Amino acid sequence: MGxxxxxxxxxxxxxxxxxxPLLWVLRESLGLVGTKFGCGQALCGACTxxxxxxxxxxxxxxxxxxxxxxxTTIEHIGETPIGARLQQAWLEIDxxxxxxxxAGQVMNAxxxxxxxxxxxxxxxxxxxxxxxxxxxxxxxxxxxxxxxxGIDPAGEAHDGGKSHAT
Amino acid sequence: MRPDRRTFLKxxxxxxxxxxLEAFVGAxxxxxxxxxxxxxxxxxxxxxxxxxxxxxxxxxxxxxxxKNPEIGxxxxxxLPMIIADxxxxxxxxxxxVQADADLARYGVQVAGxxxxxxxxxxxxxxxxxxxxxMLLQAAAQHWSVPVAxxxxxxxxxxxxxxxxxxxxxDVANAAxxxxxxxxxSVPLKKPEEFTIIGRxxxxxxxxxxxxxxxxxGIDTRLPGMLYAAxxxxxxxxxxxxxxxxxxxxxxxxxxxxxxxxxxxNADTGLADGVAIVATHWWLAxxxxxxxxxxxxxxxxxxxSTERYRARAQAALDAGGGQELRREGDPDAALAAAAxxxxxxxxxxxxxxxxxxxxxxxxxxxxxxxxxxxxxxTPARGxxxxxxxxxxxxxxxxxxxxxxxxxxFGRRLLNDYMLQAAAIxxxxxxxxxxxxxxxxxxxxxxxxxxxxxxGFEAALDxxxxxxxxxxxxxxFGEGTRVTRAGDLTLTMPPADLIPNVRFSxxxxxxxxxxxxxxxxxSNALCFASQSFLDEVALAAGKDLPxxxxxxxxxxxxxAPPGGRGAPFDTVRARSVIEKxxxxxxxxxxxxxxxAGAxxxxKGFAFYFCHQGYFAEVVEASVAGTEVTVHKxxxxxxxxxxxxxxxxxxxxxxxxxIDGLAQALMGQSIEVVDGAVQQSNFHDFRLAxxxxxxxxxxxxxxSDHPPTGLGEPALPPVIPALTNAIFAAxxxxxxSLPVRLG
Numbered sequence: 057m058g059x060x061x062x063x064x065x066x067x068x069x070x071x072x073x074x075x076x077p078l079l080w081v082l083r084e085s086l087g088l089v090g091t092k093f094g095c096g097q098a099l100c101g102a103c104t105x106x107x108x109x110x111x112x113x114x115x116x117x118x119x120x121x122x123x124x125x126x127x128t129t130i131e132h133i134g135e136t137p138i139g140a141r142l143q144q145a146w147l148e149i150d151x152x153x154x155x156x157x158x159a160g161q162v163m164n165a166x167x168x169x170x171x172x173x174x175x176x177x178x179x180x181x182x183x184x185x186x187x188x189x190x191x192x193x194x195x196x197x198x199x200x201x202x203x204x205x206g207i208d209p210a211g212e213a214h215d216g217g218k219s220h221a222t
Numbered sequence: 223m224r225p226d227r228r229t230f231l232k233x234x235x236x237x238x239x240x241x242x243l244e245a246f247v248g249a250x251x252x253x254x255x256x257x258x259x260x261x262x263x264x265x266x267x268x269x270x271x272x273x274x275x276x277x278x279x280x281x282x283x284x285x286x287x288x289k290n291p292e293i294g295x296x297x298x299x300x301l302p303m304i305i306a307d308x309x310x311x312x313x314x315x316x317x318x319v320q321a322d323a324d325l326a327r328y329g330v331q332v333a334g335x336x337x338x339x340x341x342x343x344x345x346x347x348x349x350x351x352x353x354x355x356m357l358l359q360a361a362a363q364h365w366s367v368p369v370a371x372x373x374x375x376x377x378x379x380x381x382x383x384x385x386x387x388x389x390x391x392d393v394a395n396a397a398x399x400x401x402x403x404x405x406x407s408v409p410l411k412k413p414e415e416f417t418i419i420g421r422x423x424x425x426x427x428x429x430x431x432x433x434x435x436x437x438x439g440i441d442t443r444l445p446g447m448l449y450a451a452x453x454x455x456x457x458x459x460x461x462x463x464x465x466x467x468x469x470x471x472x473x474x475x476x477x478x479x480x481x482x483x484x485x486x487n488a489d490t491g492l493a494d495g496v497a498i499v500a501t502h503w504w505l506a507x508x509x510x511x512x513x514x515x516x517x518x519x520x521x522x523x524x525x526s527t528e529r530y531r532a533r534a535q536a537a538l539d540a541g542g543g544q545e546l547r548r549e550g551d552p553d554a555a556l557a558a559a560a561x562x563x564x565x566x567x568x569x570x571x572x573x574x575x576x577x578x579x580x581x582x583x584x585x586x587x588x589x590x591x592x593x594x595x596x597x598x599t600p601a602r603g604x605x606x607x608x609x610x611x612x613x614x615x616x617x618x619x620x621x622x623x624x625x626x627x628x629x630f631g632r633r634l635l636n637d638y639m640l641q642a643a644a645i646x647x648x649x650x651x652x653x654x655x656x657x658x659x660x661x662x663x664x665x666x667x668x669x670x671x672x673x674x675x676g677f678e679a680a681l682d683x684x685x686x687x688x689x690x691x692x693x694x695x696x697f698g699e700g701t702r703v704t705r706a707g708d709l710t711l712t713m714p715p716a717d718l719i720p721n722v723r724f725s726x727x728x729x730x731x732x733x734x735x736x737x738x739x740x741x742x743s744n745a746l747c748f749a750s751q752s753f754l755d756e757v758a759l760a761a762g763k764d765l766p767x768x769x770x771x772x773x774x775x776x777x778x779x780a781p782p783g784g785r786g787a788p789f790d791t792v793r794a795r796s797v798i799e800k801x802x803x804x805x806x807x808x809x810x811x812x813x814x815x816a817g818a819x820x821x822x823k824g825f826a827f828y829f830c831h832q833g834y835f836a837e838v839v840e841a842s843v844a845g846t847e848v849t850v851h852k853x854x855x856x857x858x859x860x861x862x863x864x865x866x867x868x869x870x871x872x873x874x875x876x877x878i879d880g881l882a883q884a885l886m887g888q889s890i891e892v893v894d895g896a897v898q899q900s901n902f903h904d905f906r907l908a909x910x911x912x913x914x915x916x917x918x919x920x921x922x923s924d925h926p927p928t929g930l931g932e933p934a935l936p937p938v939i940p941a942l943t944n945a946i947f948a949a950x951x952x953x954x955x956s957l958p959v960r961l962g
Contacts, residue, residue: 072502073474080504084449089441090434092627093503094577095660099902102577130434143432150424150867153875154294155431156438156577156627184910188902190577190628191294192878193871194913216842216851217912219885222962 059119063088064132074120078112079103081119082129090130090159094188101187104160104167105129111167113186130159138169138204145203153191161187165201174205177212229273229345231352231402236277240394241356243402245274245349247329271329273342274349275321276305278357282377282391284311289321291333291598292427293629295931296868299426301342303864307418308350308411311390312377318426323600323621331623333598334634334737336831336929339864343926348405353397355408360396361388376417413861422867427625439596439624442583444653448477449503450645452656453510454495454666457522457895459732461486462494466514470498473512475505480648482641485610489705489734492610493637493666497645503657522895525732527571527672533729534674534695538566541676543693543725544701547711547782550721552680555689559680563760567677567749569957570889572670572738573899575907578627579663580638584646585653586611590618591646595639596626603636607643630879631737635668664905665897668736669890671697671707673745677753680721685761687772689721692750697735698728704735710742712786713750714829717779718772732895739879740932743830747936748884748943748957751826755944756953765944766802766825766836770795787832793858796921797836798827800856804919805838820844821851824945826937833933834858834921837877839941843950846961848885850914850942853877857920857934860927869930874916876935882908884939884959 061068063086070085077096082088082105091114094102098113105114106128133139142162152158161184168175168183175183180201189197202208232244248270275287286305292298302318321328354374361379362369365386373380380387430437455461467479478499484492496513500506537543556562583594591611597603604621613619626633642656658666673696680689696707709724716722738744751765758768779789802808805823821842828835838854855873863869882888886906891898899905943954952961 073505076502076504080502084502084504087443088434089436089443092438092577093440093579093657095902097660097901097903100577100907130432134433146432147424147428150422150428150871152294152425152428152431153296153868153871154577154626154628155425155427156294158431159434162432181911181913186909188577188907188909190575190630190907191871192875192882192908192913194878194908194910195874195916196871198910198913214852214915216849217881217914218847218849219881219912220846220962221848221885221959222846222887 059122061122061127062124063127064129072119075118077115078105078117078119078122078127079114082114088129088131092156092159094157101164102157102160104163104187106163106167109167109170111164130163133163133166136166138166141204142166142200145200148203149196149200151193151196151200153193157187157189161189161197165204169201169205174207229348229405231349231405233356233398233400233402235395235398236279238279240277240279240391241353241398242277243349243353243356244272245345245405246270247273247345272327273345274305276309276349276353278353278390278394280391280394282315282389284309284316284377286316286318287321288318289328289331290338291331291600291623291626292320293333293598293626293633295333295872296425296865297333297338299423300865300868301338301346303418303423304343304346305350307416308347309354310374310417313418313423315377320623323604323623325601325604331601333629334631336833336931336933338929340832340926340928347410348408351408351410352403352405355403356397356400357390357393359400360393364393364396419864420862420866423865424867437625438578438627439583439594440578440581440657442594442624442655444583444585447583447653447655448499448501449506450497450499450654450656451503451506451510451659452495452497452641452645453513453515454493455517455519457519458734459488459521459895460517460519462496463516463518465496465516467496469512469514470509473505473509475500475502476509477501478649480645482644482648488732490606490635492640492644495641499645499649499654507659519895522732525895526893527891530672530729530731534568537695537727538674538676538693541693543727545723545725546709547716547722547724549716552689552691552721552723555721556678556680559688560683561681561760562678563681563757564678565753565756565955566675567753567955568674569672569745569748571672571733572883572888573664573667573890573905574630574632574738575664575905576628576630576632579660580658581656582639582642583653583655584642586646586650589613591643592620593639593643594622594624596624596633597636597639598626598629598633599636603639606636606640610640611643611647630739631741632667635736660902661900664899664901668705668734670738670741670744671704671735673707675749679757681757681761685763687715687719687757687761687768690715690719691723694724694726696726696728697731699730700728703728704731706735706737706741708742710746712781712789713746715754715772717789718774733892739876740830740935743828743936744883747826747828748939751828751937751940752943752954755940755947764825766798766807769798769827773798789829793834793923794827794829796923797834797856797858800919800921801836801838801854804856804917805854807838820949822945822948824941824943824948826940826944828936830936831933832928833930835934835937837937837941839938839945841942841945841949843946843961848946848959848961850881850912852915852917853938855916855918855934857918858923859930860925861922862927863920864927870918872930873918873934876932877916877938878908878913880935880938881912881942884942884957885912887958889958
């Protein structure tokens, strides 16, 4: 079946089954490989894109549900002021190790800052909890988001990392 | 690097003009052979391999080849920094090119064992310095002035007396005509003269990653490429009996369904499976549900983690085992002890969970195969593919090394490369990209093997540790231990006390096992440093005091049999003292009293991969919630931190990785050879909310720099479990930590 998709300011027509997740349409029909496959179950956030400006896990969004919504991917996020600030902050403090999750991290962070321009540390941690960085560059991801938001990176005391050992 | 192998250089004129300088390590007589083999296409086992390549084009652009795979450890940036600094070039003019896999040309190209920095430090510096010397000589000849009157900075050569200057590119052609100097003859920079080494330099690929450009194996795109999923047996060691492929073949988008018979080698060989090849990977993966395959999984019957546990405890109850190492008379020391401490420790199988799932792209055409792979051992994969396909020469296999979305040891094995090659071989002329689902990846890993330890220690009347014994239960057949399931025979306190016994019992497993970041150490450090915390308590002191006492006077302890790295007690003492000072250890509150807040610090030390690390974790426990407030790290990896950006990232990543192993419930469970975990909901990885504040202090001892991918990880786990004990009185003797 044919679908008309608005991706990064362009209109594309693709012939794929409607249940196919957006991720695979982006990567394998449109050649936009910046959006990554990590888990296929919306558990890791590597595939995060914006659908009408809101972060979505593209591995779990069937292409048939997109309709006229505007999709933005990592290839285009630098065109937005928030995206550009995030990319700059990311490079300035050399956030990444392997880099595989970083597209998803930046897309998720851009969605956060669009909704909450000056997030607290707790708000950043809550919003980013769905994005796994296997190399664990979390300290720097958090710092880069604070830099992009214009918050003094050292401003708020760190009160430790929590987890349940059960 | 072995002392009998030395560096020598070969200079040539670049195709488009400019100086190309290649550095070989090995026997000089074989240099020409190695070089010819590379250019003339003859696969030869050369004793001299290319260890560095740098070129300077007439426009001044510097190209450096990165020969080792980039898996996030930062070598694609940090190794070229070493050449560039001695060359004294402008870092912004440097371009880095990733080398293909070529054993004859480059020797072993491996991302593993934290070896890239120590093995390459000196040859890379010598290469950069030699290239600079040749450019200087060319400029001196051109201006008819003595070389000694010239100086360099940021890719420019200056003659102060006459005020003349030129760029490196201006003399690159002339330099290419000169004979390269003997590497050892060129003076190297003094540390205070470094302009690039020791400076935080952002990763070379960073901007491309952030623009979403294709860099990773999974991003490979070839004209006419199809995508493959590979269905394997539901249990480890299973074989394909038969498959009805009709329904899968009729599924949307599916172009080919290919049953593949493996070679029966469940470890390093090709696994039986059914390849489904489609226009999109998601369609190929969906069609797996329509396969009707019969598998013989009888070999896996009874291979369950629960049964392994029972067998291990029975082995510890029975005692004995094969003796691996004995020093002095541990039995006599135990019998004479004023106090004895005994405890059992264990840890589970672990998966790697690289975020980029295993994948590989391959094209078989006209008797040759071309492969694009995110591998940590691409040259090894190349050999395996040649052998599997029965191709006449290694030259028939090309392996392009892509950036890898994490490694952690998983990609030291090339199983997915063999699968992609077998599928491509069955479909000549069609490029295929094999992608594993996350479920495939969790269920078909080379797991960090589980292990069990029965420890015993003897203390004399003065509270000194006089004997230490460890009965280790691992996996293997008889005396042959499964990959990464071996006991490190230098594990402290061995070599620090007179009476030691290490013994071992191995049981068979059908699970494939392998190296996980800081292999061996990641588990042994937890078990031994937690047990020594118990011993210290029994002796009326704390673990840092016990470790300092054991480390003792200044000396260098050679490893038994001369294999492995020597242990320098001064370096060990320095990091221990440093972390105690940084964490204000002495100010720690005395042992917890009832009603007081359950918050405390824990300590651990370890030495592995030539790096010395001491770490302190401050944690609190409320019910089942563990909060890690802060981690202090003191590390000694030599006098230089090549790239502080990358180095600190490695340490932070290792710390959080270790905390996740302990606190996120990570454990691979097996029932009749079938792995029960499948994705990140039941094999949980670290997430941002668990991240503590991490403070790193470097001890810069006067030794050449060593690697950082691994040695920071091991101590954080026992430092955490020792902190949990200090806070709550609950001794964690089994990983993962369970408080519920």
